[in-house]
Amino acid sequence: MKFTKTxxxxxxxxxxxxxxxxxxxxxxxxxxxxxxxxEVVHKGKPMTITRIADKxxxxxxxxxxxxxxxxxxxxxxxxxxxxxxTVGELDVLGFLKRINDxxxxxxxxxxxxxxxxxxxxxxxxxxxxxxxxNTDVEGTxxxxxxxxxxxxxxxxxxxxxxxxxxxxxxxxxxxxxFCNGLWCPQSGINIKTLLGLGYxxxxxxxxxxxxxxxxSAGLTMAxx
Numbered sequence: 001m002k003f004t005k006t007x008x009x010x011x012x013x014x015x016x017x018x019x020x021x022x023x024x025x026x027x028x029x030x031x032x033x034x035x036x037x038x039e040v041v042h043k044g045k046p047m048t049i050t051r052i053a054d055k056x057x058x059x060x061x062x063x064x065x066x067x068x069x070x071x072x073x074x075x076x077x078x079x080x081x082x083x084x085x086t087v088g089e090l091d092v093l094g095f096l097k098r099i100n101d102x103x104x105x106x107x108x109x110x111x112x113x114x115x116x117x118x119x120x121x122x123x124x125x126x127x128x129x130x131x132x133x134n135t136d137v138e139g140t141x142x143x144x145x146x147x148x149x150x151x152x153x154x155x156x157x158x159x160x161x162x163x164x165x166x167x168x169x170x171x172x173x174x175x176x177x178f179c180n181g182l183w184c185p186q187s188g189i190n191i192k193t194l195l196g197l198g199y200x201x202x203x204x205x206x207x208x209x210x211x212x213x214x215x216s217a218g219l220t221m222a223x224x
Contacts, residue, residue, distance in 0.1 A: 029053035031093065031219075038097050040124030042222045047123040049093065052218035062119045063181070063215040073183045076208060080188045083201025086208050087176065089217055095176050095205070096124040107158070108176045111187040112211075120221030122178070122214060128153060130179065130186035134193050160199070167198050176205040181212030 029051050030036055037050040058064075078086055095106050108125040110117075117127060132149050154160040160172040175194075177187040191204050215221065 028055060032090070035093075038093055038100070040096050040100050042123040042125075043224060047220065047222060049096070049123055049220040051220075057218060059212075059215050060120070063212045068183055070183075072185055074185070076182055076185060076188055078208065080191050080206045080208070081195055081201065081204075084191055084195075084204045084206055085202075087205045088207070088209065089214065089219065091205070092122065092176060092178075092207050092214075095174075096122075099124060105159075105173055106176070107173045109178070109187075109190075111177050111179045111190050112184075116180070116211075117224050120211065120215070120223050122211070123220055123222040125178075126157070128157065130190050133190045154197075158199075169199050169203065172199065172203060174203045174205065175199075176207055178207035178210040181210045182208050184210055 027033075031038075031049075031051055037048050040047050040049060080086065092108065095108055098106050099108070108122060110121045110125045110127045111130040111133075112121075112127070113129045113131065114127060121127065132153060151162065154167065154172075155162065158172050158175065161168045177190055179186040187206060187210070191206055194204060195201060211221075
């Protein structure tokens, strides 16, 4: 009888332990306690952003490098410019949800050059290379071609209008710009260029952590 009670107790205790393990395992892959995932559209295809469920997963080698030459890869300030808000992963996810829900006043911009896309990007973002916006780059484009490219981006992608030789940003989109990480200057340079053109600071958001922080958080990446 005593043995039976001991066995039953062990089974119950084991069941409780297994139940607890199941609950713990069900938390793997969650973004927050109340957020499992969000849906986005990337290049016309639906995608789900969640976190890696593999407890043994490691940050990709591309984003694991710690030593970088400065300049150009210097640690960026927490605030890139007055009036421009620095945002984190949950903020970016919130903007992506707004876009997926039909909000066309917001755009998440990957400022890196196209060769970086094979290493992954944020699903739902649009790649606009930083050297297509930065008008101070020498030798990247012919001057006339660069101006036309910048105008196309401002008018057709950002929603600004050129009126009597001056840019009107009243209906321009809110932009969330990012690049490779807190050591990457590309998106910050673009923000300063846009501010110089008159883009309102409150319509510019900076995801300082970029792809390195996104990968470190185990969030889904799109490869294109």
